[in-house]
Amino acid sequence: MIETKQWRVDPEAADLEQDPQILAAAEGIKNGEVVAFPTETVYGLGANAKSREACLKIFEAKGRPSDNPLIVHVATFEDVREICTDINPIARKLAEAFWPGPMTLVLPSRGEVSDAVTAGLSTVAVRMPDHPVARALIRAAGVPIAAPSANSSGRPSPTRAEHVVNDLNGKIYGIVDGGETGVGVESTVVDCTTTPVTILRPGGISREQLTEVIGLVASDPAMVRSDQTPKAPGMKYRHYAPEAMMYLVPGGKERITELVKNEKENGRRVGVLTTEEHLNSYPRADIVLSCGKRAEPESVAHSLFAVLREFDKRKVDVIYSETFSETGIGKAIMNRLSKAASGRVIE
Numbered sequence: 001m002i003e004t005k006q007w008r009v010d011p012e013a014a015d016l017e018q019d020p021q022i023l024a025a026a027e028g029i030k031n032g033e034v035v036a037f038p039t040e041t042v043y044g045l046g047a048n049a050k051s052r053e054a055c056l057k058i059f060e061a062k063g064r065p066s067d068n069p070l071i072v073h074v075a076t077f078e079d080v081r082e083i084c085t086d087i088n089p090i091a092r093k094l095a096e097a098f099w100p101g102p103m104t105l106v107l108p109s110r111g112e113v114s115d116a117v118t119a120g121l122s123t124v125a126v127r128m129p130d131h132p133v134a135r136a137l138i139r140a141a142g143v144p145i146a147a148p149s150a151n152s153s154g155r156p157s158p159t160r161a162e163h164v165v166n167d168l169n170g171k172i173y174g175i176v177d178g179g180e181t182g183v184g185v186e187s188t189v190v191d192c193t194t195t196p197v198t199i200l201r202p203g204g205i206s207r208e209q210l211t212e213v214i215g216l217v218a219s220d221p222a223m224v225r226s227d228q229t230p231k232a233p234g235m236k237y238r239h240y241a242p243e244a245m246m247y248l249v250p251g252g253k254e255r256i257t258e259l260v261k262n263e264k265e266n267g268r269r270v271g272v273l274t275t276e277e278h279l280n281s282y283p284r285a286d287i288v289l290s291c292g293k294r295a296e297p298e299s300v301a302h303s304l305f306a307v308l309r310e311f312d313k314r315k316v317d318v319i320y321s322e323t324f325s326e327t328g329i330g331k332a333i334m335n336r337l338s339k340a341a342s343g344r345v346i347e
């Protein structure tokens, strides 16, 4: 156990790069420590991407399998050129359209970042985050920062500093608390070494948005077929799972009501994951939580992980979840929900 430091930072403050709290956190990164910090997607657990020793601490703190590579966070295009050998015209177009923002590009690695980051692959995943605290921290540290989500492996990703504390307190050097994150789901991972480019993980930037800028976009077959090995190593692992057994129920309100009734007859404590529109539709369930407004899928993405964690706090035996349309950010929402449910669907 180490004593995990906490720094509170107002993301809207001026001159964040000179903020003593940010400087203290950056000093930690420079000294080879791991520090959690907010990004616009979820909280990240950062270390100097050039230091193998520092990056190994990330894997240890999270309990992350070592074959699952990390995303390198940068502040400028200059940083990208330092890390990657070839930024082809399509990658450039995507970067110009969506950076800073919730999109990660997989590009050929120059070998500048540690092989702990790339898990020995010849490619590296890079992202320029759009969060003032993340940007200030990267600049102040003066190095690219490798950062996966700041949760214990397998748990829902953290969208508030308190989630990081719950999972990693005593295991990491420090946490920069910059309030709640915005997007709420992780970045879209796009492999730019294929033609056309391939979406390896759906996320904050939708397929529709990518297509609008570059036209053709492929999807990793593993996103739809379970017999395929995903090209993003992380996609093969169990993820985001609450403690209770969770099921997705495409049948919606009527079907869930019936399932709740059965569970109650068997004396079980039942949770329902719903939206504002249906908050009062499940009077027999023990815990009914809304993850936002169905009509505003961004609000659902924003709250999803916090709601999954809330079910753990309220101790339920089983969770039934409504499902969402897979257009736009809905694709990322359904991907995370499906993983949280370990693929269990009640058709």
Ligand code: AMP
Pocket: 068, 069, 070, 071, 106, 118, 121, 123, 124, 125, 147, 148, 149, 186, 189, 200, 201, 231, 232, 233, 234, 235
């Ligand atoms: P996380 O940072 O935990 O949100 O996960 C990052 C995701 O990007 C994981 O699914 C990784 O397997 C994936 N990833 C990172 N680097 C690469 C790479 N070089 N090639 C393919 N996928 C990658």
Ligand code: MG
Pocket: 148, 149, 157
């Ligand atoms: Mg993660």
